[in-house]
Amino acid sequence: xxxxxxxxxxxxxxxxxICVRAENISKNFGGIRVLENVSFEIAKGEIxxxxxxxxxxxxxxxxxxxxxxxxSSGRVWIAEQDLARNPGxxxxxxxxxxxxxxxxxxxxVEEFLKFSGAMKGLKSAARKEQVAQKIxxxxxxxxxxxxxxxxxxxxxxxxxxxxxxxGDPELLxxxxxxxxxxxxxxxxxxxxxxxLGRERTVFLSTHILPEVSMVCDRVIIMSRGRLVASxxxxxxxxxxxxxxxILVTAGEPWRRDEAIGLLRSLPGLEDVRVVKEEPDQVxxxxxxxxxxxxxxxxxxxxxxxxxxxxxxxxxxxxxxEEIFMRILSSDDSAAGEAS
Amino acid sequence: xxxxxxxxxxxxxxxxxxxxxxxxxxxxxxxxxxxxxIVVMTYSKISLDVSKGYQETQGLGLTRxxxxxxxxxxxAVLIFLAPILSMRAFAEERKQxxxxxxxxxxxxxxxxxxxxxxxxxWFFEALFLPTLAYTALLHWLGVEPDWGPVLVGxxxxxxxxxxxxxxxxxxxxxxxxxxxxxxxxxxxxxxxWVLEWVVSIADGPSARLLALLSPLNHYQEFTVGILDLSxxxxxxxxxxxxxxxxxxxxxxxNWKG
Numbered sequence: 122x123x124x125x126x127x128x129x130x131x132x133x134x135x136x137x138x139i140c141v142r143a144e145n146i147s148k149n150f151g152g153i154r155v156l157e158n159v160s161f162e163i164a165k166g167e168i169x170x171x172x173x174x175x176x177x178x179x180x181x182x183x184x185x186x187x188x189x190x191x192x193s194s195g196r197v198w199i200a201e202q203d204l205a206r207n208p209g210x211x212x213x214x215x216x217x218x219x220x221x222x223x224x225x226x227x228x229x230v231e232e233f234l235k236f237s238g239a240m241k242g243l244k245s246a247a248r249k250e251q252v253a254q255k256i257x258x259x260x261x262x263x264x265x266x267x268x269x270x271x272x273x274x275x276x277x278x279x280x281x282x283x284x285x286x287x288g289d290p291e292l293l294x295x296x297x298x299x300x301x302x303x304x305x306x307x308x309x310x311x312x313x314x315x316x317l318g319r320e321r322t323v324f325l326s327t328h329i330l331p332e333v334s335m336v337c338d339r340v341i342i343m344s345r346g347r348l349v350a351s352x353x354x355x356x357x358x359x360x361x362x363x364x365x366x367i368l369v370t371a372g373e374p375w376r377r378d379e380a381i382g383l384l385r386s387l388p389g390l391e392d393v394r395v396v397k398e399e400p401d402q403v404x405x406x407x408x409x410x411x412x413x414x415x416x417x418x419x420x421x422x423x424x425x426x427x428x429x430x431x432x433x434x435x436x437x438x439x440x441x442e443e444i445f446m447r448i449l450s451s452d453d454s455a456a457g458e459a460s
Numbered sequence: 461x462x463x464x465x466x467x468x469x470x471x472x473x474x475x476x477x478x479x480x481x482x483x484x485x486x487x488x489x490x491x492x493x494x495x496x497x498i499v500v501m502t503y504s505k506i507s508l509d510v511s512k513g514y515q516e517t518q519g520l521g522l523t524r525x526x527x528x529x530x531x532x533x534x535x536a537v538l539i540f541l542a543p544i545l546s547m548r549a550f551a552e553e554r555k556q557x558x559x560x561x562x563x564x565x566x567x568x569x570x571x572x573x574x575x576x577x578x579x580x581x582w583f584f585e586a587l588f589l590p591t592l593a594y595t596a597l598l599h600w601l602g603v604e605p606d607w608g609p610v611l612v613g614x615x616x617x618x619x620x621x622x623x624x625x626x627x628x629x630x631x632x633x634x635x636x637x638x639x640x641x642x643x644x645x646x647x648x649x650x651x652x653w654v655l656e657w658v659v660s661i662a663d664g665p666s667a668r669l670l671a672l673l674s675p676l677n678h679y680q681e682f683t684v685g686i687l688d689l690s691x692x693x694x695x696x697x698x699x700x701x702x703x704x705x706x707x708x709x710x711x712x713x714n715w716k717g
Contacts, residue, residue, distance in 0.1 A: 223559075
């Protein structure tokens with residue numbers, strides 16, 4: 122990374138209201154540090170994607186934010202309420218959908234929502250109204266009298282969302298909300314999340330990248346208990362020094378090794394590899410650092426010179442997936458050097 | 461406190477709808493019914509013998525005999541009942557992974573523990589109904605017991621039940637398996653039960669201390685209609701102690717993984 126990642130964690134425009142502020146939170150489990158000095162802010166109304174490979178400390182962060190357990194050090198504010206000092210008031214502002222949500226299997230949908238409402242301190246009249254409203258909002262009308270144990274995974278997830286929405290919290294914390302759903306359900310849940318994001322702040326923890334690029338305004342990437350990057354997808358890409366990916370497709374696959382040799386001989390091309398091999402064509406991919414000139418003209422000249430049929434040559438922008446992989450691998454190599 | 465009541469209501473409902481609750485009901489009705497019938501039949505047989513002059517009449521008070529022996533025996537039944545009632549409290553929530561939700565709702569730990577405890581207590585109190593019905597039945601048949609000692613007996617039974625349930629609540633907060641919770645609770649209650657015997661085989665300060673710790677020793681006085689404040693204090697302390705431990709146990713999530 123070119124700049125101090127912490128610098129970009131602060132929200133640039135100071136006029137935006139802050140909904141969540143986490144300051145230097147760390148967490149140890151029996152001497153093992155799983156979170157290290159994590160700080161970030163989320164503006165009101167923002168949908169923040171929280172990315173990281175499994176085991177990076179995402180769920181731990183989520184559990185700290187929702188007050189399940191406190192951090193070993195550091196502080197969290199939810200809508201100006203200190204989570205450690207005013208847990209009741211801070212938690213009142215959070216709606217939480219845990220990963221693989223556990224529900225009371227032998228309760229009925231409506232009964233469970235009424236119970237959740239009571240737990241959130243809604244009085245009887247308000248509770249009735251809220252429950253009806255959230256059932257409508259999350260499309261649970263058909264199953265309101267059904268036993269939770271008999272619900273499909275998609276409905277369970279909606280029910281989880283419905284209970285999170287009860288009491289209209291300012292902040293919605295969703296931990297892997299589309300985990301284990303089928304593609305249709307995933308699309309439905311994502312649409313629902315995006316709609317909900319119009320009215321409130323959403324903290325979306327996930328390891329599914331397309332989800333983030335589809336739904337989120339901003340992304341935070343976490344690796345091994347530390348924040349390694351933050352920003353919009355475009356900013357993250359810029360942070361990778363605008364590395365460009367070039368895809369070259371050539372005919373005559375039997376001359377593959379010759380073509381690789383040619384490409385490797387060119388200065389400035391990195392990570393040259395075969396990505397696809399078919400009977401009549403072969404594709405190569407490579408990256409070019411931003412400070413090097415566009416090599417496409419040079420590549421085509423060289424191929425023509427050697428008489429290799431050049432079928433296609435194009436420059437591709439990095440997908441969020443690739444950015445993610447690169448940030449993580451650069452983090453891994455940095456850790457390797459450090460140790 | 462309103463939230464704790466809502467939690468208790470949910471738990472009590474869950475007991476009424478669960479197999480464990482149904483089993484507890486059936487088990488308790490059956491055992492209490494058999495016990496009471498046996499006690500009443502024995503009493504009538506003895507009274508018959510007395511009327512024919514076969515036996516001494518001394519010490520054959522109706523209240524003392526019927527309710528005294530009934531309470532003394534039903535107290536032992538609680539050792540089996542309390543583990544079944546308390547095993548679900550936290551262990552079931554852990555098993556279903558609903559505890560995470562509960563901890564992130566705007567509830568204090570005290571709300572959670574007291575709600576859980578109250579839920580069990582309400583269900584336990586529902587089990588009282590048949591025993592009250594026996595009393596009412598005898599009353600209807602024209603048997604007029606000495607009401608004071610009977611009420612003291614019920615009070616003792618209630619306090620003993622609450623004490624056992626608080627111990628079960630604590631054990632349940634330690635595990636994610638209801639069956640383990642039930643077995644461990646049963647084991648601990650057995651130890652407390654055995655404490656009573658220490659008095660009969662040993663003497664000396666340590667034996668007396670153990671006897672003081674035995675819940676059944678304190679319960680015994682209730683069964684014969686003696687209302688001693690120190691016994692009430694003992695049971696209240698017993699409950700508070702284990703509720704306190706249960707609070708500590710769920711707070712442990714704050715510092716361990």
